[in-house]
Amino acid sequence: MEIMLFSNGKVAGNTELLEYGYEWIESAMERTKAKKLLFIPYAMIRSSYDERASQLREAFARFGCDVTSIDTVSDPVRAIEEADGFLVSGGNTWVLNKMLHDLGLVRPLRKAILMHNKLYIGWSAGTNIAAPTIRTTNDMPIVTAAILPSLNLVPFQINPHYIEATIEGHMGETRDERIEEFLVVNPHEVVAGIPEGTMLQVSGRTLRYFSANGKPMKLFRAAQEPCYYRQDESIQFLMEHGC
């Protein structure tokens, strides 16, 4: 298994998409020798699939990779079978998950990633769908979508773009309160809050946390104080969480 789950695409300050993770990606590319990457843009709502595909093509050329967008191929399942890896964009998690189910791509993707160990690189919405379900997304449910289960590549829930800061005077639920509510309703699950500029990686069966800015991961469990984990602290126990 080779999975990289980024909290978000761009960090503040006008960097390139995934630039904060180029070193991590380079090392994964050396391990996997992935060359043909399939881009899955379905989460994108406000900007163009083509434009994003071009940006990614340019960015991944540095690793010797070619990028094709799945919306431009005639047979998406075959494209999944023939690709060496996948790039799954952020945007709206509901739309992304619905599209994957509607187009029958969940099973082919799981097979490629879990059985054939093809590289999966997701960010934001693309990270949400790597969890068992999309129940810890921050996104608005802009489409009526009955299906909340997602790719289930890792056995725990993730909250990308995790943030502790709040807007002064705003009385809407904080992120921590939302996650706390999730755990009241789902007390046997755990939620990994990953701040912007960070990534969860599964290589083989080894789970590791990477942080480009020193920000820790925050792990939430029902009726317990959340715990912080820094890069290089072991979080392997999360892989045995067993869903």
Add this chain to the structure above:
Amino acid sequence: MEIMLFSNGKVAGNTELLEYGYEWIESAMERTKAKKLLFIPYAMIRSSYDERASQLREAFARFGCDVTSIDTVSDPVRAIEEADGFLVSGGNTWVLNKMLHDLGLVRPLRKAILMHNKLYIGWSAGTNIAAPTIRTTNDMPIVTAAILPSLNLVPFQINPHYIEATIEGHMGETRDERIEEFLVVNPHEVVAGIPEGTMLQVSGRTLRYFSANGKPMKLFRAAQEPCYYRQDESIQFLMEHGC
């Protein structure tokens, strides 16, 4: 029809629940003569139904009203039929909407409110479910709930706790971006963003906007610049939106 849809329960600064709207509520109480209020607490996750019911009982005593919580009655449908009005708490919109559908309360509530003109007072999640669907909620989908349609008391979508401010350096979607995405996917709908400390009221067929702090309502339409509406500006056209 007598409907009051508050953006939120408490405004910043430790006031009582709905205190910023006491005057508006008093005037509705004089019109409707409502005395027996039924409290619907199902959105609440992190705090006690009983405690909130007590707070409301105390608060609404000033209007000569009695408050019973629906979770304490043996026959919820009969309680809806016998009540003069409803208080619907904030919390998690997904859990609230699912409970109303699971318990078969959507039709009895619509009948009471739309046919028998019983008073409906909702805040936050209680406001979300007055729209045709819950697709413009800010809440995390902490339960797997296939049903997004809600009470459909007004023919447009509402975004409660609406806020323009963002957290510096945070790259997650802004509220405006989330609503823009909703309208890309649903271009024939409109979304009324109501800031904290404000309320939408329908009395008879007349829709009005009230703001305790001068903040305007922000109306979003597909592919158009959003428009602001202040208290006393006409927004009646929203009632003819026709869903």
